[in-house]
Amino acid sequence: MRSLLLVGLLAIILLPTTPAAAQDEVTPLSLEFTVYSDGNVKVVYVVESDPTEPRVDVGLFGSSYSTLVIRDDEGNPLASTPTPDGVTVDSLGTTELTLSYYTSTLTVKEGPIWAFNVTTPVESTVTLPKGAAIFDLSHIPIDIGTVGGLWYVEMPTGSLSIYYVIGLPNLQQEAQAAILDAQTYIEGKVAGGYLLAEAQTRLEGAQTLYQQQSYSEARAAAEEAKQVAESTVEAADDASTQIALATDAINRARSEGRTEGLSEAEETLGTASQLYHSGSYQEADSGALLATQLAASAKAPSSALLYVGVVVLVAAAAGGYVYMRKVKAGTEAPVKPSPSPAAGPVEVDLDRIFGEYESLRLEDKEVLRFLAGNGGEAFASEVRDRFDLPRSTAWRLIRRLVREGIVEEVKIGNQSLIRVLKEYHKR
Amino acid sequence: MKLKLLALTLAVILLASPFACMVYAEETEPVPSIEGEEPVTKGEGFNETETLDGNGTEPVDLEVLGSLRNQTLGMSENILGYFSNVTFASGTLAPAILESLQHAQDAIEEGDSKNNTRAAAQMYLRAMKQYRNALRKYIHDNPGAADDFEPVNATEPEPDLNATTQEEIEAVREQLILRFQEQFRERLTLMYGNLDNITGSLTDADAVKAQNTIQKAEAKLIRIQERINNREFDEALDDLENATEGVDEGFNGMEDAFAGQMLRTMNKLEAKVQRMVEKQERKAARGEDTGELDGLIEELRGSIHSSRNDVKNGNGHGQDNDHGKPEKPDKGNKGKGNN
Numbered sequence: 001m002r003s004l005l006l007v008g009l010l011a012i013i014l015l016p017t018t019p020a021a022a023q024d025e026v027t028p029l030s031l032e033f034t035v036y037s038d039g040n041v042k043v044v045y046v047v048e049s050d051p052t053e054p055r056v057d058v059g060l061f062g063s064s065y066s067t068l069v070i071r072d073d074e075g076n077p078l079a080s081t082p083t084p085d086g087v088t089v090d091s092l093g094t095t096e097l098t099l100s101y102y103t104s105t106l107t108v109k110e111g112p113i114w115a116f117n118v119t120t121p122v123e124s125t126v127t128l129p130k131g132a133a134i135f136d137l138s139h140i141p142i143d144i145g146t147v148g149g150l151w152y153v154e155m156p157t158g159s160l161s162i163y164y165v166i167g168l169p170n171l172q173q174e175a176q177a178a179i180l181d182a183q184t185y186i187e188g189k190v191a192g193g194y195l196l197a198e199a200q201t202r203l204e205g206a207q208t209l210y211q212q213q214s215y216s217e218a219r220a221a222a223e224e225a226k227q228v229a230e231s232t233v234e235a236a237d238d239a240s241t242q243i244a245l246a247t248d249a250i251n252r253a254r255s256e257g258r259t260e261g262l263s264e265a266e267e268t269l270g271t272a273s274q275l276y277h278s279g280s281y282q283e284a285d286s287g288a289l290l291a292t293q294l295a296a297s298a299k300a301p302s303s304a305l306l307y308v309g310v311v312v313l314v315a316a317a318a319g320g321y322v323y324m325r326k327v328k329a330g331t332e333a334p335v336k337p338s339p340s341p342a343a344g345p346v347e348v349d350l351d352r353i354f355g356e357y358e359s360l361r362l363e364d365k366e367v368l369r370f371l372a373g374n375g376g377e378a379f380a381s382e383v384r385d386r387f388d389l390p391r392s393t394a395w396r397l398i399r400r401l402v403r404e405g406i407v408e409e410v411k412i413g414n415q416s417l418i419r420v421l422k423e424y425h426k427r
Numbered sequence: 428m429k430l431k432l433l434a435l436t437l438a439v440i441l442l443a444s445p446f447a448c449m450v451y452a453e454e455t456e457p458v459p460s461i462e463g464e465e466p467v468t469k470g471e472g473f474n475e476t477e478t479l480d481g482n483g484t485e486p487v488d489l490e491v492l493g494s495l496r497n498q499t500l501g502m503s504e505n506i507l508g509y510f511s512n513v514t515f516a517s518g519t520l521a522p523a524i525l526e527s528l529q530h531a532q533d534a535i536e537e538g539d540s541k542n543n544t545r546a547a548a549q550m551y552l553r554a555m556k557q558y559r560n561a562l563r564k565y566i567h568d569n570p571g572a573a574d575d576f577e578p579v580n581a582t583e584p585e586p587d588l589n590a591t592t593q594e595e596i597e598a599v600r601e602q603l604i605l606r607f608q609e610q611f612r613e614r615l616t617l618m619y620g621n622l623d624n625i626t627g628s629l630t631d632a633d634a635v636k637a638q639n640t641i642q643k644a645e646a647k648l649i650r651i652q653e654r655i656n657n658r659e660f661d662e663a664l665d666d667l668e669n670a671t672e673g674v675d676e677g678f679n680g681m682e683d684a685f686a687g688q689m690l691r692t693m694n695k696l697e698a699k700v701q702r703m704v705e706k707q708e709r710k711a712a713r714g715e716d717t718g719e720l721d722g723l724i725e726e727l728r729g730s731i732h733s734s735r736n737d738v739k740n741g742n743g744h745g746q747d748n749d750h751g752k753p754e755k756p757d758k759g760n761k762g763k764g765n766n
Contacts, residue, residue, distance in 0.1 A: 050695065050698075051695065051698035051699050051701070051702055052614070052671055052674075052675075052694055052695050052698045053668075053671055054604075054607055054664055054667040054668050054671060055664070055668050069591060072603075073702070073706075074706075076599045076603065077591035077595055077596045077599055078596065078599075078600070078603075079596050079597070079600050090600060090603070090664060092600075092603040092604060092606070092607040092664075093603070093606070093607045093610055093698060093701075093702065094702070095699060095702050110563070111562075111563065111566035111567070111570075111573045111576075112562070112566060112572075112573050112575070112576030113559060113562065113563060113566075133501070133502060133505055134498055134502065134555070135502065135555060135558065135559045135562070136552070136555045136556050136558075136559045137552055137555065140487055140491075140495070140545065140548040140549065140552065141491060141495065142488075142491065143488075143491055143494075144491060144494045144495055144498060145494055151498075163555075163559055165562070165576055166576065167575070167576040215504055215508070216504070216507075216508045216511065
């Protein structure tokens with residue numbers, strides 16, 4: 001009797017734990033979880049439904065949910081009422097139900113490690129958040145891979161766990177980004193005329209390391225390549241500036257008549273330029289700096305030499321005078337056109353010129369003074385001789401004055417007569 | 428006395444048992460304490476009897492194995508890179524972490540040496556677990572390090588574009604109740620036909636029981652129609668549920684369980700046919716190809732026919748029906764979630 005009582009009691013107690021008959025009403029077909037970086041999970045659950053039933057019970061995953069939408073096989077939205085295990089759906093004869101909803105109760109975070117835990121009655125696909133790196137799996141997956149940069153794992157039925165971390169530095173991507181960054185920078189600068197052989201070699205090294213899947217080292221090498229490129233470009237810019245400064249210093253020295261030691265400066269500058277064009281920017285910079293110093297220390301010729309020079313100049317002037325006289329006497333040498341008698345002697349308004357052209361160089365002003373003292377005009381050869389200028393330097397100086405609109409150049413025979421424009425003549 | 432005590436103990440245990448399944452997802456696998464760690468901290472070779480993946484024995488797809496290996500190697504690269512960065516600033520790692528990292532490396536190498544794809548996959552999973560342990564240990568020792576792992580682009584769930592309003596659901600629900608009631612009526616008529624076909628194979632008692640079951644359902648339909656006419660849709664649905672349950676219970680209560688199950692199966696198949704025919708008509712109205720549905724309907728009708736023959740010929744007693752699918756699915760936890 002007691003035994004019967006016990007069996008009866010057990011039967012009564014066991015009754016509520018027996019799966020409800022409603023469980024036969026649906027058969028799971030597919031299950032998808034999309035996990036977001038804030039731990040929310042979108043669940044899409046498709047079940048086959050008994051078409052003879054007006055209502056079916058469906059268990060949901062997670063202890064709470066939001067935005068639950070249930071549709072039948074024709075896409076009609078269906079009503080539902082919550083149950084302790086899930087929902088009772090007014091399925092009304094559909095053969096298939098699609099349930100979608102959000103839940104935050106399938107994930108848990110410990111430190112930086114997220115865990116996605118679920119018990120499934122059917123194989124399921126879990127898509128992890130952007131930037132997630134899988135750290136552990138409870139089961140050997142049926143499939144694993146990426147779609148659109150997101151990891152997905154297809155898992156077997158049962159109680160499963162997926163552990164992942166968001167924000168762990170992805171060395172492969174970082175290495176790739178560093179290589180691309182260095183490559184873009186280097187290529188851009190090379191296209192701009194810089195020679196970056198060392199940086200290019202290092203970049204190639206980074207690419208090789210990347211191919212060997214040594215991402216950490218590849219990233220470091222790529223960053224180093226860019227640093228080398230940046231410092232090389234900086235050195236090139238410095239050298240370029242220094243070469244320009246040296247050129248100016250040499251010109252200034254020449255224009256000031258400080259020609260003693262200037263040739264050495266010019267030679268040094270030439271060497272620096274060659275080094276610059278071969279990509280040895282630091283050496284070019286040092287060379288140009290030395291050229292600048294040499295130019296600055298160039299001196300005017302000594303007094304004895306100056307005396308000799310003056311004598312030579314006087315002699316030359318005398319010779320020139322005689323020569324000019326001869327020319328005037330009817331030789332075929334070019335003759336400056338005579339100003340009209342009515343015009344009288346030409347007087348150049350130097351103050352006005354210098355006032356209007358404040359940026360005129362010292363040598364430009366000297367030449368203009370020379371022209372003014374020479375009746376407002378002189379042959380180019382006279383200018384060269386007067387200032388002991390190389391032909392090209394004199395040519396550039398005259399071109400500058402012509403371009404500024406101060407003088408004009410008139411061809412007389414095979415000579416160029418440089419003449420201050422009439423508007424700068426004093427009346 | 429002992430028996431009473433035993434009964435009481437059992438009663439307490441069993442009364443508490445329904446709550447045992449009401450655990451949340453996050454509790455399905457308790458997170459072990461740092462001190463306890465995961466049960467794989469030992470670094471010795473793989474024990475063939477130990478599985479991290481249940482008792483599966485089938486080989487793992489080579490492509491999946493390759494992906495798993497790549498994932499493990501990528502993780503190795505990432506975690507070692509992370510530790511190399513942090514130790515550059517703060518010194519060396521704790522011995523336990525170094526041990527985990529070494530075990531992970533050993534597991535990868537052991538996985539690479541396995542010919543058995545499942546064993547290899549398990550070694551890669553073991554390596555992953557070791558890396559996870561190493562990171563957990565490091566974060567435990569250096570709580571501030573958790574800040575290193577900030578989500579790059581935290582995204583909120585997308586709004587569900589298919590979300591519906593209660594009004595939409597209610598409007599559709601009324602139409603669906605009407606249609607379900609109509610289809611149920613049609614199926615009762617079809618059931619009379621099916622029953623006529625197999626009556627000769629049933630006992631008198633079963634024939635009467637089946638007849639009564641259908642008649643009772645018909646009677647309920649009259650009241651359901653009244654409720655629908657009065658727009659009492661909730662009540663109509665309750666009655667429909669009651670009527671369909673009545674049909675199932677009536678057939679289940681037949682002496683010949685196989686015949687009862689076949690009648691239920693035929694009812695279900697007829698319902699599927701009704702659904703398919705509706706789809707077929709809609710597709711045809713849109714001028715779409717219905718070839719696939721035609722085939723499915725034909726197949727379902729064939730199944731109904733063979734179910735009928737099975738009963739008539741007395742086939743299948745004690746067996747599943749003959750359309751390749753057991754009518755009663757495994758009652759495990761199909762369709763149920765994990766809450």
